[in-house]
Amino acid sequence: MERVNQTFFLSHGSPTLSIDDSLEARHFFKSWTEKVLPQKPKSILIISAHWDTKVPTVNTVLRNSTIHDFYGFPDPMYKLKYEAPGAIELGKRVKELLMGEGGMKRVDEDKKRGLDHGAWVPLMLMYPEADIPVCQLSVQSSQNGTYHYNMGKALAPLKDEGVLIIGSGSATHNLRKLDFNITNGSAVPWALDFDHWLRDSLLQGRYEDVNDWEEKAPNAKTAHPWPEHFYPLHVALGAAGGDAKAEQIHTSWQLGTLSYSSYSFTTPL
Numbered sequence: 001m002e003r004v005n006q007t008f009f010l011s012h013g014s015p016t017l018s019i020d021d022s023l024e025a026r027h028f029f030k031s032w033t034e035k036v037l038p039q040k041p042k043s044i045l046i047i048s049a050h051w052d053t054k055v056p057t058v059n060t061v062l063r064n065s066t067i068h069d070f071y072g073f074p075d076p077m078y079k080l081k082y083e084a085p086g087a088i089e090l091g092k093r094v095k096e097l098l099m100g101e102g103g104m105k106r107v108d109e110d111k112k113r114g115l116d117h118g119a120w121v122p123l124m125l126m127y128p129e130a131d132i133p134v135c136q137l138s139v140q141s142s143q144n145g146t147y148h149y150n151m152g153k154a155l156a157p158l159k160d161e162g163v164l165i166i167g168s169g170s171a172t173h174n175l176r177k178l179d180f181n182i183t184n185g186s187a188v189p190w191a192l193d194f195d196h197w198l199r200d201s202l203l204q205g206r207y208e209d210v211n212d213w214e215e216k217a218p219n220a221k222t223a224h225p226w227p228e229h230f231y232p233l234h235v236a237l238g239a240a241g242g243d244a245k246a247e248q249i250h251t252s253w254q255l256g257t258l259s260y261s262s263y264s265f266t267t268p269l
Contacts, residue, residue, distance in 0.1 A: 007166070007265045048136055054142065056106075145230070169229040177257045
């Protein structure tokens, strides 16, 4: 099988990404196989901000159901489905790696859960055929960036097994600060400062600073009042390795404070 040499952090923004053609990010995701990763992976492991558990948990299902875990949005969004095959063996392999190399004492399997919108909305645009098996892994918001980075390190062997590892969260995520008066794709200063700090830290290889983001980043608590949308980045970064090269593959804004900045992490051959 062909090795997947990159991991990714994707900012999935608002659930309206699923239907709103005016969003730049939607066109970025739809161009995925043409412009970002032409290689078709054997399976996908996606770490979504919208599954937050006390201990790491994987979903092990035959076929993924579509979880519409958002409220008050247009009706057509609740009719969308992304029923990709499950990846039971991948889920068990993730559990094996986390409890082995990762030193985790407990990793759970959820045999019913499908894909939440942090997983299926971007995947529906990236791989609309829904023919690649997908396993989802949860985050632990009670832990820190280094914990999730080390989780990613334990998962690094999956790349050699043809698995595409995606962290799906948001470069900035403070829903209380959304500015509905900003409709031109610009950003407010505090969000831009954090987003630029993240970009520069990643592109300059300052991964320890990213792990210690709560102390090092400007406006950290404003950009992420709760950390669950940032931790998928740490997993993707850890899986790529300390010598990986980061590249910003997309950036755009919605409602002034919601960044769609997304990154690839390429491991040297």
